[in-house]
Amino acid sequence: MHLRILGCSGGIGGANRTTSFLLNDSILIDAGTGVGDLSFTALTRIEHIFLTHAHLDHIACLPMLADTILGSRSAPLTVYASEATLGVLKKHIFNWAVWPDFNQIPSREAPFLRYVTLDTGQSCRIEECTITAIPAVHTVPAVGYLLDSGKNSLIFSGDSVCSPAFWDIVNATENLSHLIIETAFSNREYELANAAKHFCPFTLLEQLKHLSRPCQVLVTHLKPADSELTMQEILRDNMSLSISRLEQNQLIHF
Template structure:
């Protein structure tokens, strides 16, 4: 299993792209602005999209992706998410007002896109790759994902604040190699982080203390303009785990 970071920023500007991870050539974990950097032939290979939650920075490329490649495909793109997230996408995105409903185009019998509901704790296996929805704690219903090749695994927290369910999943993973966890705000924005249900360096350190193993830790969702400050604060608060900043273009092998 190869995982390439297409985007990992908490915003846009210059080379910054919002969250999207490409698994091999055919699976997306979230679909932020980084998806748009793929060539057309790369976009056409994407068969599955696992959505952590409904916020725009994680779903913004789904409408453009489906609209761009639908005529190139013989099978629908499958969008996986928990029921609450799918309801939001149906009501507020693919609703014929903001964007066409591609689950009804060209018709309901042979659509360009279909939804698949998953539940927290459920594992979807695709060609031997296991993708499991794990708990997240955010301002909207949300999950993270564990990606498991059978040899090693990676946990992606999604957007979350203090979250004991995440650590239960992390600590039960016997082959965990990488942890990708958000820290959106610096310590001076702790009140904003708390209100918006994100982590800051102080809360990240408290959360990492719940982890039993020693995977490599990478920080995602840093806000533009505050990445250097936030990483310095993480180095002080969570230096024991030696977290590193996730970067667009970075690749992992499981």
């Protein structure tokens, strides 16, 4: 299995793209602005989209992706998310006011877009990969994902300040090779980070004390204004872990 990082920034501007990861060729984990760099042919290969939550930086390209490829596909595009997140998409995005409801066209019986509820603790298996929704703590209902290739596992925290339940899963994942975890703000934005339920370096490193398994820790979702400073603060205060910055276009084999 390979995961290609289409976007991992907490904002836009220049080369920055927001969260989206491509698993093999047909599975997207979140649909931020990184999706827009794929070729039309690559876009038509996408069949499954797993969403962590409904915040715009994680779904920005979903409506236009659906509109762009659905005429070129015979099978529907499937969106997997928690019941709460799917409810937001139906009410606020695919509602005929902001964008067409592709779950009703060309017909309700054979729609272009279909929804599958995947709440915390539920798994589904696609192309040898088991994808499990895991607990996240954010300002809106959110999940992270555990991707198990059978050989190794990669965990993505989503936007989350983590919880004991999250660390229980991380530490019980015996074949864990990579942990992608967010840090949006630098330490000087400590209060804002707490209010927005994002990490800053101080709170990230506090939470990483719960990690009891060796793995590569990859930091994502850095806000462009302070991305260098935030990474410096993490690396300066990191005592023992293998931590690096997740890079756009990075290819992770697991």
